[in-house]
Amino acid sequence: MKYTENSKEMNMTLTVHQGLGILMGLSLLMSVFAAGCLVPEYGVGRDIMVFKVDAWGTEQWQTVIDTGGDDTATCMIQTPDGGYLIGGEVWPWRGDRSYGVFKLDDNGSAVWNATGRGAQISSVAETTTGTIVAVSSYFTSGSKILTFDPAGSLLYSDVQDVEADSILQAVVRTTDGGIAVAGTAGKDLLVLKRGRDMTDEWRKIHGTGNRDSARAIIQTSDGGYLVGGTSDLPGRNGSDVWLLRLDAAGDLLWDATLGSPSLYNDVYFMSEAPGGDYIVIVTPGEVVFDREGNVIGERTLNASAPLTKTTDGGYVSGAVRYHRASRFLILPDQVGVPHIVKFNADGLLEWDTELSATFELIGNAVSIIQTADGGYALLVNRHNYPEEPR
Numbered sequence: 001m002k003y004t005e006n007s008k009e010m011n012m013t014l015t016v017h018q019g020l021g022i023l024m025g026l027s028l029l030m031s032v033f034a035a036g037c038l039v040p041e042y043g044v045g046r047d048i049m050v051f052k053v054d055a056w057g058t059e060q061w062q063t064v065i066d067t068g069g070d071d072t073a074t075c076m077i078q079t080p081d082g083g084y085l086i087g088g089e090v091w092p093w094r095g096d097r098s099y100g101v102f103k104l105d106d107n108g109s110a111v112w113n114a115t116g117r118g119a120q121i122s123s124v125a126e127t128t129t130g131t132i133v134a135v136s137s138y139f140t141s142g143s144k145i146l147t148f149d150p151a152g153s154l155l156y157s158d159v160q161d162v163e164a165d166s167i168l169q170a171v172v173r174t175t176d177g178g179i180a181v182a183g184t185a186g187k188d189l190l191v192l193k194r195g196r197d198m199t200d201e202w203r204k205i206h207g208t209g210n211r212d213s214a215r216a217i218i219q220t221s222d223g224g225y226l227v228g229g230t231s232d233l234p235g236r237n238g239s240d241v242w243l244l245r246l247d248a249a250g251d252l253l254w255d256a257t258l259g260s261p262s263l264y265n266d267v268y269f270m271s272e273a274p275g276g277d278y279i280v281i282v283t284p285g286e287v288v289f290d291r292e293g294n295v296i297g298e299r300t301l302n303a304s305a306p307l308t309k310t311t312d313g314g315y316v317s318g319a320v321r322y323h324r325a326s327r328f329l330i331l332p333d334q335v336g337v338p339h340i341v342k343f344n345a346d347g348l349l350e351w352d353t354e355l356s357a358t359f360e361l362i363g364n365a366v367s368i369i370q371t372a373d374g375g376y377a378l379l380v381n382r383h384n385y386p387e388e389p390r
Contacts, residue, residue, distance in 0.1 A: 047382045048073040048088060049357065052108060053340050055374035057353035063108035069093050071100065072120065076367045076379040079126050082106035084377065087121030087134050099144075101134050103152060112152035118144055123170045128177045129196060131155070135168035135181055143168045145181065147198060158198075170217045182214035182227050189214050189229055189242075191250050204250035208233065212242065215267045223248040226278055228267035231257065241267055241282050245293060254293035258282065269308040281307055281315075301347050306368045313345035318365035318378040336363045340378050359383070 048065035065071060065086070073088035083105045090100040099118045103111040119136045126132050132148040145168065147155040168183035168190075177196035184190060188207035191214070195201050206212070214229040225246040230239035241258040269281035277296065278289040283305060288297035301307065303317040310316050319341065322334045336359035342350040361383035368378045 045070040045093075045384055046072050047384055048086065048102070049338075049363075049380045049382050050076070050084065050086070050104065050108060051338060051340065051355050051357075051378045051380070052371070053353055053355075053376050053378075055376075057340060057342060057351040059353065059355055060375070061108040062355065062357060063104060063110070065102055065110070065113075067092070067100075067113070067115075069095070072381050073100075073102075073366055073379050074120055075123050076369060076377065077124055077126070078369060078371055078377070079103075082372060083111065084108075085124045085126065085132065086379065087124040089120030090115045099134070099136050099146070101132070101146075101148065101152070114148055114152045114154060116146075116154065116157070118157075122168060122183075125171045125173045125179060127173045127179060127196075128175070131198070133171055133173075133179050133198075135171045135183070137167040137169070143183070145171075145194075145198075156198075167213075169214050172217050172219055174219050175223070180217055180219060180225055182217040182229070184213040187211045189227070189244070191217070191225065191227060191246065193250060202250050204246070206244055206252060206255075208242070216270055218270050218272070220245075220272050220278075221276070224253070225250070226270055226272070228270050228280060228282075230266070233257065241280075243267075243278075243280065243289070243293075245278075256289065256293050256295070258287060266305070268305055271309060279309055281309055286315075299347060301343065303341065303343060303347075304365075306365055308368055308370065310342075310370050311374070314350065315343040315347065316368055316370065316376050317341045317343070318368040318380070320359060320363040320365055320380065335360060338363065338365065338378065338380050340368070340376055342376075 048071050050063045052060045054060055067090050069090060069092040071090055073086050075087045077085050079085055083103060086102040088100045090098045096117050098115045099121050101114045101121060105111050121134045122137050124134045130150050134146045136144045145158045149155055168181055170182045172180050174180055178194045181192050185205060188205045189212040190205055192203040193201045208231045211232040214227055216228040218226050220226055227244040229242050231242040232239050244255045245253045247253055266283045271279045273279055276291045280287045285300040287295060290296050301315060303315060304319045307315060307317045319339045320336045321339055322336045338355045338357055339352060341352045344350050359382050363380055363382040366379045366381055368376060371377055
């Protein structure tokens with residue numbers, strides 16, 4: 001009888017110890033979670049990163065843009081002074097959603113930033129007179145064209161009188177000191193031109209009768225424009241790439257739709273070749289048109305987006321690649337590493353630079369450009385654990 005009682009006491013003691021062990025384990029696990037090691041108590045934010053390499057892929061510098069909240073970038077250009085303009089969005093942990101425009105010098109150091117209530121910036125440009133222009137997508141305050149002086153001070157913000165669900169997607173400087181903007185007005189594609197004084201010269205609507213939108217615009221050597229966008233054609237499962245060649249007044253010269261949505265579904269880069277042909281980088285390759293809009297060359301590229309054409313006839317791509325790591329025994333992590341990858345004119349790999357940064361959370365490559373010195377700059381959004389709760 002005593003043996004039985006002792007056995008019961010031992011079993012009760014073991015049960016209590018096991019319960020305490022489980023509670024201690026759960027307490028430790030909750031502490032780890034609360035400390036932000038696994039899942040932060042107030043979510044995940046983002047930072048903006050810019051990487052610069054030389055023409056041979058050697059990393060020269062990297063810059064982090066972090067206002068303390070949730071910062072994202074959508075576009076980047078190099079300015080005539082060798083610096084960089086970056087457009088995106090700033091969302092403070094305590095505050096209103098805002099647009100963001102950032103200026104870096106040629107060494108990647110921050111020069112200024114401009115923020116204000118409104119939607120994220122879709123595209124940025126610097127005119128031949130030095131005025132900085134940014135266009136924003138639709139938000140409660142409407143799509144906007146914003147202009148800044150060279151020091152980043154807002155000159156004015158112009159809300160566009162377009163239909164609901166409309167956005168301004170791309171802006172490019174023109175040789176006369178003005179700008180051209182492409183976007184969407186309702187279900188149609190919109191192109192507008194402003195002069196040196198930023199007043200409207202013309203607005204043109206182009207549509208297929210379906211849902212159309214613009215992604216990019218360049219000015220051609222004759223003063224006209226090439227616009228790249230998408231169109232949801234009837235009976236198709238998805239969007240087709242739609243290219244429009246416009247004259248200097250914005251009137252249509254020719255247009256072309258690129259095949260199946262499974263082959264071509266977005267526009268990443270457009271340029272005019274010295275002979276007058278038009279080069280378009282789409283997903284997943286390159287299409288070349290002659291002056292009349294006929295396809296004269298196509299190539300599939302084994303490269304990820306963003307992707308752009310280089311001055312030597314090759315291509316350069318940006319990517320964030322992941323490998324598995326184990327920071328904690330109970331949870332394996334993915335660690336991301338940004339890369340800049342160069343291909344020759346035949347689409348064959350020349351070099352692949354692994355940049356000196358690791359992302360413990362998600363990172364995505366947004367834009368890549370060739371710089372005036374022959375190097376390359378990569379724009380990346382990086383998720384992180386913010387220091388201040390939202």
